[in-house]
Amino acid sequence: MANYNPVTQEILAELEKAAPGHVVTGADVNPDYSRDEMPIYGTRMPDVTIDVQSTEEVSAIMKICYEHNIPVTTRGAGTGLVGGCTPVCGGVVLCTMRMNKILAYDLENFAVTVQPGVLLQQLADDALKHGCMYPPDPGEKMATLGGNVATNAGGMRAVKYGATRDYVRAMTVVLPNGDITRFGGTVSKTSSGYSLTNLMIGSEGTLGIITELTLKLIPAPQATVSLMAPFEDLEVCISAVPKFFMKHFRPQALEFFEKEILVSSEEYLGKQVFPRKIDGTDVGAYLLVTFDGDSMDELDPIVESASEMLVEEGALDVLVADTAPKLKDIWATRSSFLEGIEEQTKLLDECDVVVPVNKIASYVAYVNEIKQNYDFEVKYFGHAGDGNLHIYTCSTEMEEEEFKKQVDQFLSALYKKTVELGGQISGEHGIGYGKVHFLESAMGPVNMELMRGIKKVFDPKLILNPGKVCMDLTRKGE
């Protein structure tokens, strides 16, 4: 493990000079800065927090920390799910939430430049006012765009539009030594050497600090229709998924979930939206599909034939949401699944594996088979359209130590199966701190060494977000 220095009074004075009035230390540090949304992976109070305001300020801070060997962890809204912004070695936490301005639209090139602390919801709403859509749509709308880029967040619309990576054109980055550089450009393609932009995307704050982003937009679709297909059981529901692609439908979103998880979300929101019985038959699982396009006339025949296909595949019925209030209701319910689960459990762990779409059914069958061996409850839902499953372990009455032990075994088995089926251990949440010890077995030693090599080129003193992604603190020599 790298040897870091403590933040002395002298260093503190230097930091105060670099970011006057924004440096917080000691008892004044907000405890929220000790964790993200998954405290199960451990919490640690930072020595210093700084709500940064500008690229230059970040650069000045990094120069000081680089010189004195102080660990630095960058965070946005702290909505991550893998302990990615937990300052596991203490030191300085840089929060980007105050850098929250949408700087400029370039509508000729369908691009927008933002500061990293702009919230996803903020950009989504603002872009619509300009007739544009920012396609990435993770469930957590209060996440920052900087965090979304750092984790290559995916979300519900990834099945048609891809993940955050596909919408980053350029970025300003502060390197660990304080150098300011710019990666990418407002161009629609590039073949100009290694893609440093793409290395930064999904690097979870371990390579550099993003202080400005130029993101790609698309013209906002003029019509949107969601179909809700209730099924008697999950197996039949999931089997219908690959048919969408075989029949060349291009849904904007394609989600599956069981009734249980829906009920906890509806209870959390205090509103029942989905029917739980169809013509006297209890619904066991649902598929939720969205189509978007330029007009309802364009969508009507698509919706009709997709519905026909769903009924042929065993849907009990197909219900249509094509008005603003109905669309809002069903997607608000879908977006609150995690909060619904959190509300009902003491301890929570999760994984977000991604498998080939045609392997979802067998993967889910495997989860159901092995969950019998454990004492915790397992709940899951997924972006069926891109094979990304969110699997939650909920502690019920278990003690923390026993829970963690069992979860570790359970997840090891799941990740092994993921790799066997040709999948990846994280679809969109990242590796952070919580999954760091699982990455090596999934990636293999050769790929891990490549990753560590890249890390060292960007961050030779290993001061940026230590203990994350490919730098396992428990590993000898780190």
Added chain:
Amino acid sequence: MNILVCVKQVPDTNEIKIDPVTNTLVRDGVPSIVNPFDGYALEAAARLRDDAPDTRIVVLSMGPKQAENALRECLAIAADNAYLVTDRIFGGSDTLATSYILSRAIAKVEELEGTKFDAIFCGKQAIDGDTAQVGPEIAEHLGYPQVTYALEVKSAEDGLHVYREAEDGKEVIGVQTPCLITFTKPSFDPRFPTIKRKMAARKAQITQLTAAELTNIDPEHAGLKGSPTKVKRTYVPPRKEAGVVVKEETTEASAHKLYELLSKAHVI
């Protein structure tokens, strides 16, 4: 049982902006929706039909040709048939003229359907005008008993049992048919249309009733001519602050809490 549901197409007020100069609603480019309270009335009718499948639900609207879209939405959700009262000479009607035209149109629809309606369901008010007058006025024109602020209706031997929103809780009121009931927001939303209904609604024939068909209407009582209301000024009412509900575990604790709040506010 036969139920007629009156619906109005309104601008989606969630999307509405206020013109800062004239202080009136900007309606340009604002999407149209079925008035939400009318949607609750339709859902109440659909729930009656869930229990008694031979119930027939007919929807009636008055407005320009585009109001057909609102009627198609109702057909997709629950209605069996739809009628649109539309004629230039009905334009500019205030609540009195509107309720008069609708009450006469109801008679015409009954003639066309070959049956009398046991109940007329309306939303308590339209979200664009907020008068809450049309429903009760239709009842007066028809000479029907009326119940307002209904949440849900159940069929009973002696007519209908209406669960009505009251200041503190619910009232149940029994009403004989034929009657008129206006609905407020219950704890549930209108159901989702099924794809089958949606497709049928798209192709459905919607009967238009113009002044030529509605010969029972005296033109002197319709449109601008028949509207005694003169609009001097329109404005958006200020948004009311939410009240505070004191609900402690015991009545005594609630009283203490209330006392504390009132003293803090220097009211007592």
